[in-house]
Amino acid sequence: MKAAAFKKQNEMAIIDAPKPSAGAGEVVLKVHNCGICGSDLHACQFGFGMPSGSIMGHEFCGEIAEIGAGVRGYEIGQRVCALPFVMCGECDRCKRGMEIHCHNLKGLGLGQLPGAYAEFVACSAKSLFRLPDNVTSRDGALVEPLSVGLHAVKRASIESGDTVLVMGAGPIGLATLTWAKAKGATVVVSELADGRGELARKLGADVVVNPKTTPPVDKIRELTGRSPELIFECIGVKGTLDQAMSMIAPRGQIVVVGVCMEPDQISPIQGIMKETSVDFVLGYDPADFDETINALTSGKIRPQPMVTDIISVDQVPEMFEALRRPGNRAKVMVEFPH
Template sequence: MKAVYVEDSYSVVVKDIEKPEIKPDEVLIKVKVAGICGSDIHTYKGLHPFRKPPVIIGHEVAGEIVQVGEAVTKFKVGDRVTVEPQVGCGKCEYCLRGEVNYCADRKAPGVGGWYGTMAEYFAAPEVTVFKLPDDMSYEQGVLVEPFAVGVHAVRKAGIQVGDKVAVLGAGPIGLLAMAAAKAAGATTILVTDVMDYALESAGRMGATHTLNITNKQEWMDEAKALVGGEFDKVLIAAGVPNIIDQSLRLLRRGGRMVTIAMFHGNQTFDIHNLQNQEKEIVGCMTYTREDTITAIDLLGAGAVNEEVLVTHKLPYEQAAEGFRLVDKKEDSSLKVLVTF
């Protein structure tokens, strides 16, 4: 089969490899669509903490089951599915509580012997597989995983009806987090970025306010003026220097920020602004099964305008171009999909 490799930093190639053989508890999925995620770009740049080149890249997927293992009971050949791409040990206290994302032995595609999703076929344990609604396209189905990230972040933030929310970063994850915040009841949502086209897309997807922060040192005051006060919650979807301290300046007393982005290097902030005003900084790691189910339901209900979010669909032979588009933000790219 054909598979897309990040061969080395900034090097994407297509290779011929053996089709994976499934275990008794696995299904084999004929991949229709795979997505390029921001974390895939970290691998592409050689910066990812655990997914290192050379690797079959990808963890977002939608496709059709073509083979089931003998122990599989919930799926059959022909089912249209997506995957929650993480598996825990199943025995630790976190797994037993349904918190697979906390498991110290959590496995993910592109790590160890588990191939990534950007290939003609992808093997996945039955416990990670979810059926797509009959009226959901593969292009929508491949958004389940990144949307689950946004759903989980909104849960961690405790966003509720009437909240004022700032989303920092208008890449695909930021836009999906924004959509999840809107679905949770946030009535005022400001999105920041340095790209006007991304902010325009945020507006089309439901942001009430947008702000280009290019070359603005005191953009936090402008952001608060736009919405008439401080924010209840801040979702950080851009891992840039000083963003923790800037987020603290956006928050009301007792407000909460959630870090979604991958960070490189240290962040510094004013501890007095955190402690004296009882603000909170909350970490966020992937999602739970509950988040994935909610993401499917919300996508089916039209919570995400995928026609705005998905800007490019390329055949797998052009995967290298797709990675370049996302990395360089060329051609007004947001979500780039690779098709098989």
């Protein structure tokens, strides 16, 4: 089967890989869609010790093509999405609903297990979520990144009518915006790229500011008379956490969702003087997948404008190149014929 794999630092390649078969407790999916994630770009750029030939891709959905021994409750042809990892289900963390911190976690698509930039992918039946007929496969592949936004928003206990600032309108910022709106907040988004700002507007942002020309903190003060009390940092480059710390109101909360890969500086005295809470979040819990699928099913969230490009798997290597430069793209979706 055809797949897109990590070749070496900063380089992806199209490979011909053996089609997986379903082991005990597993299913094989015929992949319909798989989104390109910022983590994929980081992993390709930094390598992270990923073996050459690792099939990447962890935001996927597809139809069940093969069912392994011992798997009950699924049929061939059913559409599902899946958590991009296998958890043990037995350890103390799994038992507390913190599967993403499972002691025995194995991730799909980032070097440990083969991912879904491929015609077929094997996954654990325990990680599957059924997709109702009215949730398209493109939306099914958005369940994973949307769950990241939901997990971030749940960390913040937003109340209807709160005004929040989302820094950055890349896929993570847009997912966070989507859920902050769904929870009833007024959302100000700051974004340098005008095209991405436009996407934020389409996804319901109340105000979009370009921080080059308008300090977001001024805009929030104009709306509420106060400094921002809740900021989602969804950029993840050097300096942005410090910017959030300088904007936040006393006893405000910053939720860090964007992934900065380098050591970064903050000023602890600034945090102390304002008693700032800074919460880092990672991924999602399985319950976040359920909530996302329910919200897609009912139409409570409509994330389609996040997707700016639909490409074939053959275009993955060149798209990884293109995405290394800043621009107006948000979620790029790989689509397989189905």
